[in-house]
Amino acid sequence: MRSITSSPEVLERYVSDVDSSDSEDFDHKGKEKESGLSYLSKCKQRDSDPVNDKPRKMFNHSYGCLKYDYNIIQDLVKGIKDSVLTSNNLHYDYSKLSLEQIEVFNFFKSQLDLASSNSNIGVRRVIIQGKAGCGKSYLIHCMKQLAYEHGGPDSCVVLGPTGVSAKNIGGSTIHSFFRLPTRQSYFKRLVGQELHSFQEKHKNLSVVFIDEYPMVGCKLLAMIDQRCRELKDSSLPFGNLIIYLIGDIYQLKGVGDKALYDNNNPDQWTSLAQLGKAAISSFQKAFLLTEPQRYTDYTYSNFLDRLAVGMCTEEDCQMINSRHISRLTECELKKFEHAIRICSINEDVKEFNNEELMKVDTGIVRINAQNNCSTAFKSVDTYASGLANVLYLAINSRVMLKQNLNVSAGLVNGCLGYVTDILYDEGEKPPAIPRFVIVKFDNVDGYPYLNGGVPIQAIHCSWSINNISCSRVQLPLSLSWACTVHKSQSLTVELCQMNLGETDFELGLTYVALSRVKNLSSLVLMKPISLDHLNCVKRSRMFVERENFLEWLRQLN
Structure with a gap:
């Protein structure tokens, strides 16, 4: 497979102001695909096709100083973390809750009533297990609103x-x-002033909701347990706070952690993972939500239920493959022309992003990261919190933010947008890192001075390998016409292209991908899916462990 960051022979023909010497460390081949609907409808792999030789616009790296006052933009950057770019003052109507949701809501209300009267609450640790589309998010909003009414936002x-x-x-x-540290091995207890400030800031906290709990592995749960104990200066599980874990156990587990349902030789786990296993075992009650709220296509919803447990039929296989690209008309395909593509593997993501970047006719900019040593330069992006060694951007390119800048404003790791400006200081040019990249993010009201855009600057990341201190400076952005299934896990999209490969390499991969849309007509498959692929979850060792965990939840219900 070809990738953006390793395809200079093709890309450098389109990149502005890059010397040939900039590409010497990379020695892979790239390719160009035909653009627009013709490519989408044919979807052919054309490894031998020549690169289109038509003249392309060169990027003008000097225009930024004339267009903007950089001092104003720098002030905006400084205020991003404190800015309120979007607001959500919605009132959630409790009467809209389903019967299943009302049962959970009333139980939570009884907990708050007991706490208000200083009575023994009894059950404090609860799991809400709900399949995709059953209204978990709305329930969380209602319960949060109720908690605010009882005890205030703190x-x-x-x-x-x-x-x-x-x-x-x-x-x-x-x-x-x-x-918590991003690397679990760096976790340590809070002490001294750091502990005191944490306790003082959250002294009124009594309720913690944790969404997407399957992504919380055993080690992360152990760290949460420890912090709650530190907060309340208590030896009781989770500091005796009211804790709710909400999510769908059929989703993907957390990367680099033990799944909460994993029971394979726990005596050989790290001490932190073992503590997390004990923490999940301390939960006292569970609610199981099964009624679909999101889906208008109940046939599709029922199909997802069977997909989750590997019980799909030939009819299911025929139904899902009716959305293969070869089965759709040109008119149907047209509405998917700009839809995000979800892929199971990184190589397919990079290849598609490469193809889409080639279509942008605003001048492609190569941006080299600043690494402090050869070890840092050779390190993969994951060591550097996702910062790319080489990043290719263009005005109008689709990008994803790789850092949480302001969660309440929607500027989070994973949010999507379009590049509207690439701004260099006077005298600077590619492949240097731009002073600012302006991005107009989806569903975020940015700054009027930047026509609704948000200024993004390079960030610094440090790590160590074999006692060698490494660091990298780069823009926290990546091309995102396509993303992996893992990255899409918290998204619900209106339309989607999907490339799910031959089989799942992780339990629940296809289920998570196909549950990103609300109905069958909202997706197009780039490759057909076999019945064996649909039911491959049963071949996973973890399938039985997950089913045992669900049975335990039923017993707590």
């Missing part, structure tokens, strides 16, 4: 494991709220 916090999940529920990320 009494309750809503958290998510990722920026997108936190944004969806109007909350914060788990890591930022609990002051």
Whole structure:
């Protein structure tokens, strides 16, 4: 497969102001695909096709100083974390809750009533298991609103494991709220002034909601448990706070962590993972939500239920493959021309982003990261919190933010937008890092001075490998006409192209991808899916472990 960051032979023909020497460290081939609907409808792999030789516009790197006052933009950058670019003052109507949701809501209300009267609450740790589209987010909003009515906004916090999940529920990320390191091996207890400030800031906290709980692995849950104990200076599980875990166990587990349902040789796990296993075992009650609220296509909803447990039929296989690209008319395909593509593997994501970048006729800019040593230069992006060694951008390119800038405003890791300006200081040019990249993000009201855009600057990331201190400076952006299934997990999209490969390499991959849309007509498959692929979850060792976990939840119900 070809990728943006390793395809200079093709890309450099379109990139502005880049010397040939800039590409010497990369030695892979690239390719150009035909653009527009013709490519989407044919979807052919054309490895030998020549690059289109038509003249392309060169990027004008000097226009920014004339168009904007950089001092104003710099002030906007400084205020991003404190800005309120969007607001959500919605009132949630409790009467719109379903019967299943009302049962949970009333139970939570009884907990708050007991707490208000200083009575023994009894059950404090609850799991809400709900399949995709059953209204978990609306229920969380209603319960949060009720908690605010009882104890004020300081009494309750809503958290998510990722920026997108936190944004969806109007909350914060788990890591930022609990002051957790991104690398679990760096976790340590809070002490001294740091502990005191944490306790003082959240002294009125009594309720914690954690959404997308399957992404919270055993090690992360152990860290949450420890922080709650520190907050309340208590030896009881989660500091005796009221804790709700909400989500769908059929979703993907957290990366680099043990799934909460994993029971494979726990005696060989790290001590942190073992503590997390004990923490999940301390939960006392569960609610199972099964009524679909999001889906208008109940045939599709029922199909997803069977997909989750590997019980799809030949009819299901025929139904889903009716959305293969070869089966759709030109008129149907046209509405998917700008839809996001969800892929199971990174190589397919990079290849499609490469293809789409080639179509942009505003001049492609190569941006080299600043690495402090050769070890940092050779490090993969994951070591550097997703910062790319080489980033290609263009005005009008589709991008994803790779850092949480302001969760309440929607500027989170995973939010999408379009580049509207690439601004260099006077005398600077590619492949240097621009002073600012202006991005107009979806569903975010940016700054009027930037026509609704938000200024993004390079960030610094440090890590160590074999006692070698590494650092990288780069823009926290990536091309995102396509994204991985993992990155899409908290998204619901109106339209979607999907490339799901031959089989799942992780339990629940296809289920998560196909549940990003509300109905069958909202997706187009780039490759057909076999019945064996649809039912491949049963071949996973973790399938049985997950079913056992669900049975435990039923017993707690």
